[in-house]
Amino acid sequence: MKVALLSDCYLPRLGGIEVQTHDLARELVALGHEVEVFTATPGAGGEMHGEVTVVDGIPVHRLALRLPGQLPINPLAPPELRRRLVGGRFDIAHVQTGVVSPFAWDATRVTLRLGLPTAMTWHCMLANLAPVFDAGRFVRRWASRGVAMSAVSDVAAEPLRGLVSPGSAVSVLPNGIDVSRWAVGSAPRPPGPLRLVTAMRLAKRKRPAALVDVVARAESIAGQGTITLTILGEGPERARVERHVREHDLGWVRLPGRVSREELRERYAASDVYLSPARLESFGIAALEARTVGLPVIGRSGSGVGEFVRDGVNGFVVSSDSEMASAIASLATDPARVAEMRAWNVAHRPEQDWSQVARMAVREYERAISLVRS
Known part of the structure; x- marks a missing residue:
């Protein structure tokens, strides 16, 4: 053809x-x-x-x-x-x-x-x-x-x-996605803060600034020093997010910029949980790639993330920012649950x-x- x-x-x-x-x-x-x-x-x-x-x-x-x-x-x-x-x-x-x-x-x-x-x-x-x-x-x-x-x-x-x-x-x-390329498995979580990661274009509709607030709320629930957040990507909202991080002294937020697919895979493998905060996400390729590495994914209901995340099994599908903050906090204080979800993702490759x-x-x-x- x-x-x-x-x-x-x-x-x-x-x-x-x-x-x-x-x-x-x-x-x-x-x-x-x-x-x-x-x-x-x-x-x-x-x-x-x-x-x-x-x-x-x-x-x-x-x-x-x-x-x-x-x-x-x-x-x-x-x-x-x-x-x-x-x-x-x-x-x-x-x-x-x-x-x-x-x-x-x-x-x-x-x-x-x-x-x-x-x-x-x-x-x-x-x-x-x-x-x-x-x-x-x-x-x-x-x-x-x-x-x-x-x-x-x-x-x-x-x-x-x-x-x-x-x-x-x-x-x-x-x-x-090329599942075999991403299914490398994530390393066991070391002692220390829950390592959160996301990859996105830093644009308003992807809600990077709102995500920082959500994670800050989660940290206030779980306790200081329990969480870190890495936001990968570039876009017009970068300056706003950096300013917000400086003004609120959020030293646990990192913005390394855009990285190659190879480095992205490595960063996922070295993380614990992937976050997908966008409400209007038709699919969520980055979230699927992270889920294939093994990361539990926390995403919004009504988005495409629900195509490959089973709520409570290999991640959470939440209906609000407050629910996302609560889900993050729950995993920050329950490393065994993180390991359980990660093991499920590694054992069950996605269909896409x-x-x-x-x-x-x-x-x-x-x-x-x-x-x-x-």
Whole structure:
């Protein structure tokens, strides 16, 4: 099968959609499929205006414009995209979309006009924006015209199910990870504070500053010196978080910045518990990776974390910041419970391995092809 992966964002930008699309491309090739990527993101050397770069053996069509901040936007792309899709004789188009994805949505209009079978995966939580999408009705139109809709988790899929017609299905196509790469196991907890860790883009919607307050509340419950927190990542909220840490003299908070995947795995293995404070987390790739290492995960209800965390078994799924603080404090004073949860995670590998997820994607492609034929 020849697959066109279409995404506003792609490497060298770093983020959930970018990394997942890249990894999916490699896994599809490993299964014997031919893959090309189409994106509005410039290349590492500034390639744009349709230049093709090769990333890990995958041709990437850089349909990007020169814009401030290298924004992945190109309203002029559709004619050239159409020409390349026709010339490439693709069997399937797989669109990756978020809440606002102008390139991906333009690409969907192009593929529908071509009659090219199209699968669309939503990597976002529509939440309160669902009525806006419902009023626009374009999601319903696309589904009625044969676009095979999916989302990365059941909680992300649920709002979409209310936007499509009753006869249209919305599948769950989860994000994938290389489980064998992350299943290294975490070391037994040494004496001392509970070592908390999180990895995120330091942006408001990820709630890094709120997380610091939550952990401070947990420490006040468990006792001084019982907890440390490491926040990995970069973003616009970094300065605010650093200022908050200084002003409140929170010496147990560390912000090492962004690290490689290899160092991330090592830091997880040297930690005790992973925290996922975002309310609108459609999946939680970093949390899944930490859970695969062995860490108990504490995340929010109504987020994608519930796809791989069983409350009270291998972590906690909480409904508020105060509940998160209480859960952290309980583990800080109960090392045996931490060890029990860690052992469960090590013994039970998650289902979201790429070997399974790539095959699920192929089944979505087969569904899209059957929808077009019908």
